[in-house]
Structures are given as structure tokens and as C-alpha cells.
Amino acid sequence: xxxxxxxxxxxxxxxADKKQYVKKSSYAAYLLLTENHLLPAFGxxxxxxxxxxxxxxLKKLDSGLSHKTIKDILIVLKMILKFGAKKKWTxxxxxxxxxxxxxxxxSTEILSRADQxxxxxxxxxxxxxxxxxxYICLSAGMRIGEVCALTWEDVDTDIxxxxxxxxxxRIYVIEDGVRRTELILDTPKTKNSIREIxxxxxxxxxxxxxxxxxxxxxxxxTNDAKPTEPRTYRSYYKNLMKDLKMPELKFHxxxxxxxxxxxxxxxxxxxxxxxxGHSNISTTLNLY
Numbered sequence: 001x002x003x004x005x006x007x008x009x010x011x012x013x014x015x016a017d018k019k020q021y022v023k024k025s026s027y028a029a030y031l032l033l034t035e036n037h038l039l040p041a042f043g044x045x046x047x048x049x050x051x052x053x054x055x056x057x058l059k060k061l062d063s064g065l066s067h068k069t070i071k072d073i074l075i076v077l078k079m080i081l082k083f084g085a086k087k088k089w090t091x092x093x094x095x096x097x098x099x100x101x102x103x104x105x106x107s108t109e110i111l112s113r114a115d116q117x118x119x120x121x122x123x124x125x126x127x128x129x130x131x132x133x134x135y136i137c138l139s140a141g142m143r144i145g146e147v148c149a150l151t152w153e154d155v156d157t158d159i160x161x162x163x164x165x166x167x168x169x170r171i172y173v174i175e176d177g178v179r180r181t182e183l184i185l186d187t188p189k190t191k192n193s194i195r196e197i198x199x200x201x202x203x204x205x206x207x208x209x210x211x212x213x214x215x216x217x218x219x220x221x222t223n224d225a226k227p228t229e230p231r232t233y234r235s236y237y238k239n240l241m242k243d244l245k246m247p248e249l250k251f252h253x254x255x256x257x258x259x260x261x262x263x264x265x266x267x268x269x270x271x272x273x274x275x276x277g278h279s280n281i282s283t284t285l286n287l288y
Contacts, residue, residue, distance in 0.1 A: 008043035028171035141258035153216040193277035
């Protein structure tokens, strides 16, 4: 066996290796999880036992982290340990981690048909480009980063589709020991996320007149060369919902509402999965 290393050393070497192969946004996500969770818990150890990981999971659940976030952390931990074992710097034995049963079913938050209609009518009567983004998400199920990155050239009113090609996100960067964030425009979440979404007839009617007069390279939400970023737009959405006296609903709930309306209209799950840009149909089936 090579010289056994502490987990913190293995993490550093794994990060340097991973940086060559993954998207900047993925690398930033790995960086955040290792900095905030894995290094404080396991950094000084040379080997990690299943009991250590189980105790870590229970502690993170107690601190309020969701099952999904903890499972994401465990995926990264597994990658690091497999990398370390391959280089003979540490050992890796697959661990079987138990999660307590979630008692209340986690229902997906969506708008009722009446609330959805109220919002869409309001936006048609009080048109702004930022309001249009909410209407697009309810009509096309786009993610917040995707709608923030949408430009007028991505909207094809001739054939009646939106081309989803990019996403905007703020990522976490550490350079020379200095932590900062950076706004990046990148390809979407997965290759399935690059997709075409048909325009509903109401959305097509709204967009068609604009296509004749707008600058095609401008972003839809700002109608300007400079985009709005997701956290700014999320805050705008929150205030809009408050003004309309709507129930509190996360921005992602617009996407869930779109998917639910599709399924209520007897659209098959495979089609809904493609429209949402899910990497496989099981994600759609598990959600809806």
C-alpha cells in the first residue's frame, strides 16, 4: 500500500483530479459539500467506518438537512473514498446507511388550477418582461436558471418552440484561499436538459408581436443585453406572489404545477419527462 493519507489530503488530490473532467458548476458544488460537510467531519481521519458515516447522517438530519442533500454528500464521499482506494491512499468498503422513515408524505407543492389561472390572467393584464418569465415557467416548466438565461433567439414563434440551451447560476469559488461567488452562463443541468418545449397557444400569442421588434441577443426577462440572476428573480417572484395574495410557493413549484397540469391533461409520463428535461423517466414517476 502507498503511504496512507488523511482524508483531507485525499480530498485535495481528488478535487485536483476532478477539476479536469467536470463542468465548472459541478466542481463548485463538490467544493461546497467538501468544505462545509466532509472536511469538518472526516478531514483528520485516515479511514472511515460505516458507523462514522451513519453517525454523520443522523447528525446532519438533526441539523435540518434534507434527505436529498445528505444523499448528495454521501455520493461525493463515495467518489472520494473510491479514488483514494484506487491510489492505495485509504481503504473503501461500501457502506449501507439507514435513513429514518419520513412519517409525513412529502407532497409536491403546486398551484391550484384557480390560482394558476389568476396569476396568468394578471400577467396578461399587467405585462412586464419579468412577469412574462413566471408565465413562461407555468406554460413550459422551465427551471429558474434556464428562464434567466433565455434570450429572444431561443424563442422560435415560427415553429412554436422554446429552445432550452443555457442556464445561469451563481457558483462558489475558492482561489488562493479566498472564497467568492461567480455568476456563470453554462449549458443546462444534463444533456437531456437541452431540449425544445412547444409553446402553448396563449404563450405564442403573447410572444409573437415581440419577436418582430426585439433584439434577438437580448435576454427575455430583462429585454436587455444583461441578464437577471436567479436569486434576484426569485426575490421578485416572491414579492409578486405576496402582492397577489397567493399561497407561499417556491419558484420551483411553477415547474411542478406545469408538470401536474400536463399529467391532468392525460399527457403520458415519457413526454412530460422529455419536456422537463429529466435525465430519466423514473425521476418524473417518483415526483408525480
